[in-house]
Amino acid sequence: MSDSAPLLQMQDVVAGYSDSDLVLNHVTLEAAPGKVTAVLGPNGSGKSTSLRVLYGFLSPREGRILLDGSDITETSPQERLELGISLLPQGRSTFPEMTVEENLELGGWLWRHDRARLRRAVEDTFERYPKLADLRKRHAGSLSGGQQRILEIARTLILDPSVLLIDEPSVGLAPVLVNEVYQDLEALKDDGRTILLVDQNVQAAAHLADYIYTLAYGKNDVHGDTEAFEGQLGDVIRSWLRI
Numbered sequence: 341m342s343d344s345a346p347l348l349q350m351q352d353v354v355a356g357y358s359d360s361d362l363v364l365n366h367v368t369l370e371a372a373p374g375k376v377t378a379v380l381g382p383n384g385s386g387k388s389t390s391l392r393v394l395y396g397f398l399s400p401r402e403g404r405i406l407l408d409g410s411d412i413t414e415t416s417p418q419e420r421l422e423l424g425i426s427l428l429p430q431g432r433s434t435f436p437e438m439t440v441e442e443n444l445e446l447g448g449w450l451w452r453h454d455r456a457r458l459r460r461a462v463e464d465t466f467e468r469y470p471k472l473a474d475l476r477k478r479h480a481g482s483l484s485g486g487q488q489r490i491l492e493i494a495r496t497l498i499l500d501p502s503v504l505l506i507d508e509p510s511v512g513l514a515p516v517l518v519n520e521v522y523q524d525l526e527a528l529k530d531d532g533r534t535i536l537l538v539d540q541n542v543q544a545a546a547h548l549a550d551y552i553y554t555l556a557y558g559k560n561d562v563h564g565d566t567e568a569f570e571g572q573l574g575d576v577i578r579s580w581l582r583i
């Protein structure tokens with residue numbers, strides 16, 4: 341872990357989708373403030389499940405989740421959202437029949453009773469993403485895959501979260517759009533947001549990340565500063581082929 345105290349921590353978590361099922365077997369992850377922490381690993385190693393536990397969609401059977409040192413293990417996803425944690429889930433999550441603007445407003449649902457604040461947040465987002473502003477009245481379902489992904493990222497920012505949990509940001513996108521998405525994530529890093537990134541795109545994630553964890557079979561494998569992985573990522577990936 342880097343020098344600063346971690347902002348978000350998953351400590352020694354055991355979790356599964358049923359009583360008999362063990363998906364995370366004593367997994368520990370820590371995200372330092374203002375840094376990008378990547379969680380890499382082969383299919384089925386428990387990366388997305390870790391994000392679900394961190395966001396509160398799945399309760400751990402053992403272990404704790406800490407935000408800035410406070411135990412949030414028992415808090416709901418809505419409370420975590422209020423505390424400044426946002427999740428960008430894997431796969432399509434826009435509402436296709438609703439406009440770009442309505443999709444953004446839904447991202448700010450917590451502020452629905454404060455219309456002025458919500459409107460301001462939507463307009464701030466359009467300022468940050470001028471291309472989305474041009475599309476504001478279009479149905480999300482009519483946007484290209486890349487535009488929809490940018491809309492999804494923009495929607496996770498509406499509440500101005502300090503921690504972003506990002507699951508497979510570039511999956512299913514054409515290579516030219518993949519670059520656009522990672523440039524956007526780079527800008528979020530420059531904002532000083534804390535990012536925990538789960539990714540199959542190992543090279544792009546490593547390029548962005550300050551710190552890397554790898555998981556295998558639902559357990560921690562190796563972890564360290566990204567520089568420590570320099571020249572070794574190929575070996576790490578090859579080791580997954582033997583799993």
Ligand SMILES: Nc1ncnc2c1ncn2[C@@H]1O[C@H](COP(=O)(O)OP(=O)(O)OP(=O)(O)O)[C@@H](O)[C@H]1O
Nearest residue numbers: 357363381382383384385386387388389390538540
């Ligand atoms: N909703 C679910 N119900 C039951 N089992 C699940 C569910 N989601 C995932 N699993 C199982 O949990 C294990 C870990 O899955 P998870 O999606 O966390 O892995 P992953 O590392 O993110 O994989 P990928 O890179 O393929 O997305 C897998 O065996 C998977 O089949």
